[in-house]
Amino acid sequence: MTRVVDTAGLDEIVRLLRAAGRTVIAPTVRDGTIVPAEIESGAELPIGWTEDQNGGYYRLAATDTPERFAFSSPSDSWKRYLHPPRTLLVRTRSTEAGIDVELPDPSAPSVALFGVRSCDLAAMHVLDQVFLDDAATDPGYAARRADAFIVAAGCAHPGNTCFCASMQTGPTPNAGYDLAVAELYDNGQHRFLIDSGSDRGANLLAEVDSRPATEADTAAAAAAHDNAVQHMGRTLSPSDPPAAAAHTDHPRWDDVAERCLACGNCTMVCPTCFCSSTQDSSGLIPGEAERWRVWDSCFTADFSSVHGGPVRSTTRSRYRQWLLHKLVTWHDQFGMSGCVGCGRCITACPVGIDLTAEIAALARSGSESGEAPNTTNATVT
Ligand code: SF4
Numbered sequence: 001m002t003r004v005v006d007t008a009g010l011d012e013i014v015r016l017l018r019a020a021g022r023t024v025i026a027p028t029v030r031d032g033t034i035v036p037a038e039i040e041s042g043a044e045l046p047i048g049w050t051e052d053q054n055g056g057y058y059r060l061a062a063t064d065t066p067e068r069f070a071f072s073s074p075s076d077s078w079k080r081y082l083h084p085p086r087t088l089l090v091r092t093r094s095t096e097a098g099i100d101v102e103l104p105d106p107s108a109p110s111v112a113l114f115g116v117r118s119c120d121l122a123a124m125h126v127l128d129q130v131f132l133d134d135a136a137t138d139p140g141y142a143a144r145r146a147d148a149f150i151v152a153a154g155c156a157h158p159g160n161t162c163f164c165a166s167m168q169t170g171p172t173p174n175a176g177y178d179l180a181v182a183e184l185y186d187n188g189q190h191r192f193l194i195d196s197g198s199d200r201g202a203n204l205l206a207e208v209d210s211r212p213a214t215e216a217d218t219a220a221a222a223a224a225h226d227n228a229v230q231h232m233g234r235t236l237s238p239s240d241p242p243a244a245a246a247h248t249d250h251p252r253w254d255d256v257a258e259r260c261l262a263c264g265n266c267t268m269v270c271p272t273c274f275c276s277s278t279q280d281s282s283g284l285i286p287g288e289a290e291r292w293r294v295w296d297s298c299f300t301a302d303f304s305s306v307h308g309g310p311v312r313s314t315t316r317s318r319y320r321q322w323l324l325h326k327l328v329t330w331h332d333q334f335g336m337s338g339c340v341g342c343g344r345c346i347t348a349c350p351v352g353i354d355l356t357a358e359i360a361a362l363a364r365s366g367s368e369s370g371e372a373p374n375t376t377n378a379t380v381t
């Protein structure tokens with residue numbers, strides 16, 4: 001049953017999670033932006049803040065309400081808390097008896113991810129397909145994912161760059177959480193509708209002072225959802241990616257390559273990009289060496305280097321690989337889209353490249369280019 005808590009009740013949830021030994025990671029204002037970071041109390045949520053996002057543009061803006069979740073999605077995703085940017089894989093030491101091999105302990109520090117948007121929940125599901133595959137489970141990811149207590153937050157204030165509604169990943173979370181919060185602020189009344197999605201969520205909610213939701217509460221939450229869908233800043237038509245993929249030699253790829261700096265920002269902020277490379281290092285301690293896994297990007301020339309040079313030697317081929325992998329061939333690999341419509345890659349792109357505009361342009365003009373369609377749907381380089 002849906003329960004309703006006030007602001008003190010929301011703060012109490014944060015307090016209880018911390019009292020249970022969890023580090024609470026929640027949206028908070030840091031360095032002029034809203035990012036997920038550790039908080040010690042509900043007072044550190046972005047109270048009275050929203051943001052303005054667009055291609056290559058992000059600005060915080062004050063609101064005149066005490067809402068905690070009046071922004072769209074944090075500018076950084078939650079990926080780093082499940083798939084850290086740097087992970088020690090192995091450390092070796094040479095000893096008189098031979099080589100000692102030390103594997104890192106995969107057990108995870110206990111965290112609560114608090115205020116996760118629906119698009120980011122969907123992104124975690126995408127990462128699960130990669131890291132929890134039966135044939136090659138990543139032990140560190142598996143430990144972090146299993147332990148993480150997830151408090152989802154419905155989105156009533158989508159940004160200019162959001163398109164989760166057209167990717168069917170939001171704006172209201174419907175699975176994959178321990179608790180889900182819907183913030184309502186109307187006629188000066190401030191309350192939070194809370195659903196539990198697991199036994200541990202229900203047990204925690206039972207410790208908080210709450211009342212049952214009324215019909216008026218649930219109607220207000222439904223209206224907030226509908227309003228968010230109508231005010232989603234961008235859309236991506238499901239028929240456009242396959243149409244674009246049929247035109248792998250379209251001149252639009254040259255056009256976007258001229259604008260793209262191959263900086264990799266889009267892949268770093270993307271909650272589903274998971275590519276990494278390994279780095280070996282030897283430190284100042286004689287005989288000791290380490291191997292680390294570090295985030296990498298398909299926009300770097302090195303990433304596709306096989307003997308003799310990169311397979312994708314041009315920005316055109318790298319952008320096309322990224323876009324068509326996200327939106328087309330990901331379906332073949334994982335049975336779902338690799339894009340959840342969070343819009344972060346649009347905001348973080350220094351030249352404002354917008355994947356929804358690129359894919360729409362390719363789908364719309366592909367047949368007018370004079371280029372023969374590639375009917376295999378394959379991503380070529
Ligand atoms: S491709 Fe862009 S919009 Fe899609 S999930 Fe990644 S960052 Fe978000």
Ligand code: SF4
Nearest residue numbers: 260261263264266349
């Ligand atoms: S699309 Fe934008 S963010 Fe991505 S690599 Fe190119 S310039 Fe950088």
